[in-house]
Amino acid sequence: MTVKIDPTEFAGKRVLVSGGTKGAGRATVERFLAGGAQVVTAARGTPEPIDGVEFVQADLTTAEGGELVAKAALERLGGIDILAHVMGGSSAPGGGFVALTDDHWLAELNLNLLATVRLDRLLIPQMIERGEGAVVHVTSIQSVLPLPEATTAYAAAKAALKTYSKSISKELGPKGVRVNVVSPGWIMTEASVHLLERLQAANGGTIEDARQVVLDSLGGIPIGRPADPHEVADLIAYLASDRAAAIHGAEFVIDGGTVPTV
Amino acid sequence: MTVKIDPTEFAGKRVLVSGGTKGAGRATVERFLAGGAQVVTAARGTPEPIDGVEFVQADLTTAEGGELVAKAALERLGGIDILAHVMGGSSAPGGGFVALTDDHWLAELNLNLLATVRLDRLLIPQMIERGEGAVVHVTSIQSVLPLPEATTAYAAAKAALKTYSKSISKELGPKGVRVNVVSPGWIMTEASVHLLERLQAANGGTIEDARQVVLDSLGGIPIGRPADPHEVADLIAYLASDRAAAIHGAEFVIDGGTVPTV
Amino acid sequence: MTVKIDPTEFAGKRVLVSGGTKGAGRATVERFLAGGAQVVTAARGTPEPIDGVEFVQADLTTAEGGELVAKAALERLGGIDILAHVMGGSSAPGGGFVALTDDHWLAELNLNLLATVRLDRLLIPQMIERGEGAVVHVTSIQSVLPLPEATTAYAAAKAALKTYSKSISKELGPKGVRVNVVSPGWIMTEASVHLLERLQAANGGTIEDARQVVLDSLGGIPIGRPADPHEVADLIAYLASDRAAAIHGAEFVIDGGTVPTV
Amino acid sequence: MTVKIDPTEFAGKRVLVSGGTKGAGRATVERFLAGGAQVVTAARGTPEPIDGVEFVQADLTTAEGGELVAKAALERLGGIDILAHVMGGSSAPGGGFVALTDDHWLAELNLNLLATVRLDRLLIPQMIERGEGAVVHVTSIQSVLPLPEATTAYAAAKAALKTYSKSISKELGPKGVRVNVVSPGWIMTEASVHLLERLQAANGGTIEDARQVVLDSLGGIPIGRPADPHEVADLIAYLASDRAAAIHGAEFVIDGGTVPTV
Ligand SMILES: [Ca+2]
Ligand SMILES: [Ca+2]
Ligand SMILES: [Ca+2]
Ligand SMILES: [Ca+2]
Ligand SMILES: [Ca+2]
Ligand SMILES: [Ca+2]
Ligand SMILES: [Ca+2]
Ligand SMILES: [Ca+2]
Ligand SMILES: [Ca+2]
Ligand SMILES: [Ca+2]
Ligand SMILES: [Ca+2]
Structure with missing residues (x-):
């Protein structure tokens, strides 16, 4: 049993991947490319060109960066059919909750919640107009299983992202746009x-x-x-594909069983 | 974007589908067949033969029926690599909780919990021996969103099945056997x-x-x-496949957004 | 800060406590007694008499035992205002899921689910008639955090009890009967x-x-x-009291933080 | 059965209530006062004096306001034993997710998450020093059951508050400080x-x-x-009291059964 990718699965699909230059985001770019999609992603620097991938130089943790990426994505590809938000992470220091300053909190909220909220606000309306689209938000098992040493604000931001996803799924389902969440453990x-x-x-x-x-x-x-980045990318692709047309407002955990509760 | 099935995805895999003669179970049989698997299922009557499907005549809601099916499955296929428990349903009367007799409760528990528990007990040990296997239990969104008019016992039995699945996943993960849950809404x-x-x-x-x-x-x-039976079947196949090798102890809801909570 | 009990808090209230002869059940009997209630409980043997407590000799894990207790409770006290189901536990052997026979499963389901279901069916109707009543079901954190070595069936039965409780709460809320769950960790x-x-x-x-x-x-x-039995009993009493008149269909965990997830 | 309050229940206890000038916050101030506590709360304006209540004029949605209140609370009462964060609410406009600007998001996050985070950071360390304290965070059932018309950001912020609470409970339990959440529905x-x-x-x-x-x-x-503000206040007081000494890291919902899922 080998994992074969159908090279026409995403033919004609225009995909934006946030956080697409490394880790699970990079693997997600590769997965959609292998499936025949056109892909756009953002990078702060200037990465090596990849066939079929549009790079936009911008910092998505700022409002300006989000606007720049959304505008470039729409101009270069003419529209976005699939939004895969893989961006995220924590750079807060250890030391428990007292070590987290307001600046740490805002940085974690910008990276793990607001960057996604802003891109959604800019790019989902054109999906609504076409009555079609698929959005996948990547959270973390820490949204339900937070670790207090250094990642309390990260975990809280991912929990906010999860509830935000359920909320907008109620509005967007009737408009033809599917919204789902992938929640990875250690990758x-x-x-x-x-x-x-x-x-x-x-x-x-x-x-x-x-x-x-x-x-x-x-x-x-x-x-x-831990999961391999390509395994997380494949689950994102599954949820974004027509095979998952009946899956909406759901959260799919990929953690090898780490979360010990139902 | 069309859904293509790789006809060699499950080549060499031996699959048991419970509840495989109708609804989502029947679609699951067809999905594994299309992926190149050998499939065995059980039926109380004598259905028309299907190429590549072994039918065992038995009633899986009884202990004897479970033993008969497990034995026949192992004899005819030489082992089972994938267990897909799609069996389930409710035949209890309306009228709220007072209308549910002890007999209704036992019938719902047998159909929606114990039939699966018994087959697992008989068929997972040979997976443990090989250090390899995948198990998918189908529950229902009623396990978390119960409807009180007629399906209280069904919902309770499916909740038990879900917690049972998480419990055995803790034992089976280290032994190479993956266990996951698919929770459908209306199909x-x-x-x-x-x-x-x-x-x-x-x-x-x-x-x-x-x-x-x-x-x-x-x-x-x-x-x-509602979901199409083939959409539920495809999700079951995804979880049973090597694409989902990092997914274990998880519950994947397929309900078009019906459950209103995160 | 000391915990004082108002000796008139439950004056005039008629309370049935299942599992009231030991552990948290015994503490619950004492808690309601200290609050001025009349209390009835069941025991398989013949315990020493306690002022204000009616003992019924019966085995609640059987249908006959349930009927005997319900009948005696209604005859001796003239009605039941508060049902506190503290009964439960596990006597299954270690060895993981393969060690659990059908008989173990049925014993765990009878003790941890069906005994409660039967008493509810017999005693809630007279609450509905009066348009007033409070029911508390004691489950376990294992309903969400199951331990696979010996208690898989116990955990599954408690999960069923939890979903059953939510289901009947939907029917009973409009009829004036409150239903809530207390989920203890180690006591x-x-x-x-x-x-x-x-x-x-x-x-x-x-x-x-x-x-x-x-x-x-x-x-x-x-x-x-671990929690003290009297702490669990106090939470049960809180939920059964008029202080909790707006709390319905809820699950209150008392585990000192054991469950690591939100 | 009447609800009597023991006037010595919180004797000697110093309580800070955020959001204490109206609604459930005001009722919480009154509840602790009736139990014999000293209470401090913050108000933007200058409310009428109440016996036993210290008012601090400050805006808790700002970092400066939080520092001012924490400093004044410690100076006037000499320490805080119980922190009850009742503050919260939504002032975002209707129109779904596209109507929520970055400013709305930041306002909702400040009011419903960061105001609490800041006060905790300033006031929990003196609890840790004494090895004793109780913290109650008020969230909302929208943290799990978000409504998309106007309250998506509010719901997301409350979800973040809930996961934050679980995270710090893991650090604070061993240090003698209990942390719990009250999640109300309509009040x-x-x-x-x-x-x-x-x-x-x-x-x-x-x-x-x-x-x-x-x-x-x-x-x-x-x-x-809906719940009465005094019913929510009583649940907050219960969790802050020694009766709840074994309850930690928990979320108690008070919604009359509104949330339809377990
Ligand atoms: Ca579509
Ligand atoms: Ca879960
Ligand atoms: Ca394997
Ligand atoms: Ca719905
Ligand atoms: Ca869920
Ligand atoms: Ca009542
Ligand atoms: Ca733990
Ligand atoms: Ca929980
Ligand atoms: Ca203490
Ligand atoms: Ca409802
Ligand atoms: Ca819940």
């Missing part, structure tokens, strides 16, 4: 590889030892491993 | 068509009027329609 | 004391060491201790 | 009375007709009425 991105290397440097031992430290901090992962 | 099965015809006969008006009566009883469906 | 009952003693005998070390073993199996309890 | 405040009067003026008919319009928008309330 083995380049950033995760670097984290393991730093842990190994700090603690000694092997990379496998470092991996165990992270697994323990999560309370274990029943399948014994 | 437009043959039974639903007959329900609409009966409603039309009773109330007058058009089939569309009857459809509206059912939609109203659910509090509306944001996408405006 | 330091006599049975828990004996468990710790057995663990100490088996493992050596102190009682505190044995306590740590149990805490670890739960993933830790943020407040560092 | 019959002065603001609700005015809403009904405006609806009556707009639509004609009686106040009862206007009440039905609001009930319908919520999908109905099984108990047939």
Whole structure:
């Protein structure tokens, strides 16, 4: 049993991926490309060109960056059929809730909630006009299983994104636009590889030892491993595809069983 | 964008589908067949033969029926790689909780919980031995959104099935067997068509009027329609496939947005 | 700040407590008595008499036992205003899901679901007639956080009880009968004391060491201790009281923070 | 059965109530006062003095206002034992998600999330020092059941507050500080009375007709009425009291059954 991608699955589809230059976002760009879509994404710098991908240089955590990307996306592709918000992450310091300043809170809210809210506000109206479109928001299992050491504000912002998604799904379902959420646990991105290397440097031992430290901090992962970025990307693509035409207002968790509750 | 099925996706896979003779179960049988799997299912009567499908005549709501089906499945296919429990439903009368006798409760528990528990107990051990397997349990949005008129016991049994699924996922993840849940809302099965015809006969008006009566009883469906059985089947197939190798212990709702809460 | 009980809080109220001879059930009997209620409970044996408590000798896990208790309760007290179902527990063996036979499943379902369903069916109708009544069902955090070693069927039965409670709350709210759920984590009952003693005998070390073993199996309890039976009883009394007149169809968790998800 | 308040229940306790000048906040001030506590609250204007209540003139939606209130509270009472965050609400316009500007989002996040985060950061450390304290955050059933017409950002902010509460509960439980959430549905405040009067003026008919319009928008309330502010206040007081010493990291819904899911 191998995973084959139909190269015409997304033929004619115009896809915007936020956070598309690394990790699960990059894998999502590749997944839609492999399925035959036209893809646009944003980057702060100037990445190497990829066939079929439009890059817009902008910072999506600002209102101006969002406007720039939305405008460029519509101009270059003539419209957006699929919005995949993979952007997100946490750069807050450790030390529990007292270490989180107002600036940390606003940074986490901008990156993990408001950047998505702004792009949706700019790009969903043209979906409503056509009576067709699919939106996927990537949250995190921390929206329900928050870790207090450093990621309280990140977890809270992702919880807001999840409830926001359900709210707009009630308005958008009757207008032909589907909205769903993908909620990943630990993903083995380049950033995760670097984290393991730093842990190994700090603690000694092997990379496998470092991996165990992270697994323990999560309370274990029943399948014994993090998700691959391409597995998360495939789930996003599934939800954005016509195969999922009856799936709306839902949250699909991909965490290898990490969340211990129903 | 059309939904194409890779005819080799499930090549070499041996699949047991419970409830496979009608509705979403029948569509699930067809979906795995189209993907190249060998399929076995159970029926109380003697259905027309289908190429690639083994039928076992048995009543899965009894312990004896479960044993008969498990034994025949293992003998005829030499093992089961994928277990798709689509069986379920409610035949309890209206009238609220006082109308549900002990016999109704036991019938609903047998059909919607214990039939699955028994087959799992008989068929998962050979998956554990091979260190490989995928199990999908079909519940219902009523597990979280119960309707009190006639389906309280059905909803309760499906809630039990959901928590049971999470519990065994904790044991089975480390053993290589994935367990996930598909939770559908209203599905437009043959039974639903007959329900609409009966409603039309009773109330007058058009089939569309009857459809509206059912939609109203659910509090509306944001996408405006029930799921097609083949859409539910495709989600089951997705979860059972290697594309979902990182998805475990999860519940995927397919209800067009019916459940109004996150 | 001390916890004072108003001795007239439940004056004139007739209360049935299931499972009232030990643990949190016994504490619930005492709590309602201290609040001035008349209390009836059931016991399989013949316990020492307590002033203000009616004992009925019966086994509530059987249909006959339920009928006997309901009939005696109505005859002796003339009606029941408050139903507190504290009954429950697990006696299934360890060994994961394969060790649970059909008989184990039926025993767990009878004790943790059907005993309550039957008493509700017999005693709620007289509440509906008066347009007044309060029902509290005790479930368990395992309904959402199941432990797979020995309590899968118990967890599933409690999940069914929770969804059943929400379903009947929809019917009963408009009829003046409130229905709520209390979901405890670890409670330091006599049975828990004996468990710790057995663990100490088996493992050596102190009682505190044995306590740590149990805490670890739960993933830790943020407040560092199990609940006292009287704390669970007080929450049941709160929900049954007129102070909670606007609380209906809710689930109140009392677990010191054990469940790690929102 | 009448609700009596023990006038010594909170004797010696110093309580800060945010949002304490109207609605459920005002009722919470009164509830703690009746229980013998010292109470401090903030108001933008200069309200009439109440015996036992310290008013601080400040706007808690700003960082400066939060600092002013925290400082004044500690100076005037010498410490805070109980933090009850009742503050919140929505002033966003109707028109669905496109009508919500960045300014609306920030206003809703400040009022419903960040005001609480800031006060917690300033006032919980002195609780940690004493190894004792109780915090109650008031969210809304919209955190799980969002309404898309005007309150999407409010609902999202309250969802963030809920996950934030669970996150800090994991850190604070071991330090002796309990954190819980009260999630109300419709409360019959002065603001609700005015809403009904405006609806009556707009639509004609009686106040009862206007009440039905609001009930319908919520999908109905099984108990047939909104909560009284004093009922919400009593639940907040219960969670802050020693009766709830084993309740931590929990969310108690008070909505008369409005949320239709478990
Ligand atoms: Ca579409
Ligand atoms: Ca879940
Ligand atoms: Ca496998
Ligand atoms: Ca609905
Ligand atoms: Ca959900
Ligand atoms: Ca009543
Ligand atoms: Ca824990
Ligand atoms: Ca919860
Ligand atoms: Ca304390
Ligand atoms: Ca409702
Ligand atoms: Ca709930």
